[in-house]
Each structure stands twice: as C-alpha cells, then as structure tokens.
Amino acid sequence: MIIKLNQILKKEIIINELLSIQDVVRWITTCFSKSDLWYGHGSDNPWDEAVNLVLPILGLPPYMWSMVYNSKLSIKERKIIFELVIKRIKERIPVVYLTHKIWFCGYELYIDNRVLIPRSPISELINNKFKSIIPTNYNPKYILDLCTGSGCIAIACAYLFPNSHIDAVDISLDAINVVEYNIQLHGLENRVTPICSNLFEKLPKYTYDLIISNPPYIDKKDISSLPKEYLYEPIIGLVSKNNGIEIIEKIISMYSSFLRKNGILICEVGDKMVNIIEKYPNIYFQWLNIKNGGGNIFKIENK
Numbered sequence: 001m002i003i004k005l006n007q008i009l010k011k012e013i014i015i016n017e018l019l020s021i022q023d024v025v026r027w028i029t030t031c032f033s034k035s036d037l038w039y040g041h042g043s044d045n046p047w048d049e050a051v052n053l054v055l056p057i058l059g060l061p062p063y064m065w066s067m068v069y070n071s072k073l074s075i076k077e078r079k080i081i082f083e084l085v086i087k088r089i090k091e092r093i094p095v096v097y098l099t100h101k102i103w104f105c106g107y108e109l110y111i112d113n114r115v116l117i118p119r120s121p122i123s124e125l126i127n128n129k130f131k132s133i134i135p136t137n138y139n140p141k142y143i144l145d146l147c148t149g150s151g152c153i154a155i156a157c158a159y160l161f162p163n164s165h166i167d168a169v170d171i172s173l174d175a176i177n178v179v180e181y182n183i184q185l186h187g188l189e190n191r192v193t194p195i196c197s198n199l200f201e202k203l204p205k206y207t208y209d210l211i212i213s214n215p216p217y218i219d220k221k222d223i224s225s226l227p228k229e230y231l232y233e234p235i236i237g238l239v240s241k242n243n244g245i246e247i248i249e250k251i252i253s254m255y256s257s258f259l260r261k262n263g264i265l266i267c268e269v270g271d272k273m274v275n276i277i278e279k280y281p282n283i284y285f286q287w288l289n290i291k292n293g294g295g296n297i298f299k300i301e302n303k
Ligand SMILES: C[S@@+](CC[C@H](N)C(=O)[O-])C[C@H]1O[C@@H](n2cnc3c(N)ncnc32)[C@H](O)[C@@H]1O
Pocket: 115, 116, 117, 118, 119, 120, 146, 147, 148, 149, 150, 151, 152, 153, 169, 170, 171, 172, 175, 197, 198, 199, 214, 215, 216, 217, 236, 237, 238, 247
C-alpha cells in the first residue's frame, strides 16, 4: 500500500513520533515528494529542500548536516518546522522565504521577498576565485555589483578580495534595505556601499576594475508559465523589457565608460545567450565554463 500525503502530513506525527533532525528531514522529504512542488531556489530535490528548511530554522548552515543530523529536536522546534512544511506545501512559498536565511559562497545572508533568492552560478566563479577568468595577479580595487538584489555577489566578493571596495547597486529601494542589513551582518560597512540607482545613473565618477552583474532577463510573457514559487519573488528582479534583454543591452552599451582599460565585465544572461550573440556580432564575448549549470555568463575585457 502506498502512503498518501494526508496520512502523514499530521502534527501529531512530527510531535510524538519523530525525534532527531534526521527523522524530521526524512519525514519532510516524504511529504515533499508526495506534493506538487517546484525546486529551483537552492535545491533540486526533496531531500535537499528538507535539509534547507530544517537546518537554517535551527540557525545552522546546511553544510553542518553531518555534524548534527543525530541531534534531537525540541517539541517547540518540531512545531515550528511543521507549520513551515505546511506553508511550503499548501502555499508553495520557497523555503528561503520561510527560513529567511541562505548561505551564498558559504556566507550567511538574510533574505525576504523584497529580494530575489540568490542562486546565480556566479557563485561558482567566486568559489573558484575566478580562476582563469581574472589573472592571478589582478587584484581588483574597485568593484561594481550591478543589480545586487540581496547583496550576495558584493558580499562574497568583499571576502574574496579583502583590499577592494565594492558598490552594490540596485534600482529597488526595498532591495537596498536588505543589502544594508546584510552588509551590517558581515560588518562590511566600510567596504561595501549600497547605492539605489537605475544601473549606472547615480554612480560615482571613478571607473571600476571589475563589474559583475546578474540582471533580470526573463521576458514578461514567460512569467505566467513559471511555477508558482517564482511569483513570490519581486517581479523587478526577474523581468526585463524587450523580450528580456533590455537591461543586458543597457549594460553592454554603457559599461565601457565605467570600466578602466583592461578592466573586466562579467554578466549573467541565462537563456538569452543566443539573442545577445545575434544582436552583437562585433563584440567578442568569452562564454565562461560553469560546471554546475544554471545560466550562461559572459566576460568582456575593456580594450
Ligand atoms: C536577477 S536579480 C539579481 C540579484 C542578485 N544579484 C542575485 O544574483 O541574486 C536582479 C536585480 O536587478 C535589480 N534591477 C532591475 N532593474 C534594475 C536597474 N535598471 N538598475 C539597477 N538594478 C536593477 C532588481 O531589483 C533585482 O534586485
């Protein structure tokens, strides 16, 4: 006999029968796998999704799993977790908007639905210290994170390049408030500056050594076909006009005035790679190798 969701999604089961983190994660995995959920905000399967729910609620990063899976949960913790599991399944709220925590390149960030849930494959480049993308002796002093959202890329770059100063730019004041919070969380007030600006509009007059951007690039007409989970994210973080490429076009047309000679632009364009190649036949884009997938990213050197 196959167990049905309504037979196991019961508070008394998690309160009376499940004790350890492992027990609860196994139970959530079963519930998730019997539900109509979309994974795409930090995990791609019910088990990882369950771990990403339980550990952050306990204030622990998911990578601590092997150290804590045997630990017992208090009844209060199990009650809280139960309520969140219900919200995840019934309302399809992404896990990160329930826990308000994510670890990007290993650094904790506060996240709520004022900002996109960080998932950019640019994290892989940062984790690899931009190996074979930025020359090893190249230490960018001034960095621009354009379309910063939660500030995830700016903050991870601040750790990677400890002598740099980073401007974290977003058009959304809501996002900038979250960036400010995350900057404080990491004590980076002297090194990362949040700026509310429409792309380059309000930027200081100096030129940057490195510009990194993960702009919105979804075509408005494609939004209605996205899984419900994406509709909790700010639309301004997802959608761009002109079939999804307007912001990318603006970045390409303006970046060179804000990048020093031989400076580097790194920009994520997702599924718009072909549109960009077709639109700019005379620009040499170096398409970066991303092992974990998740989007196309180009590099341009300012010659
Ligand atoms: C795809 S999200 C990326 C957020 C973050 N960098 C990340 O990787 O998770 C794009 C961000 O661009 C911002 N944005 C949209 N249009 C913008 C514009 N014209 N100028 C600056 N930021 C913009 C949105 O508010 C959103 O936070």
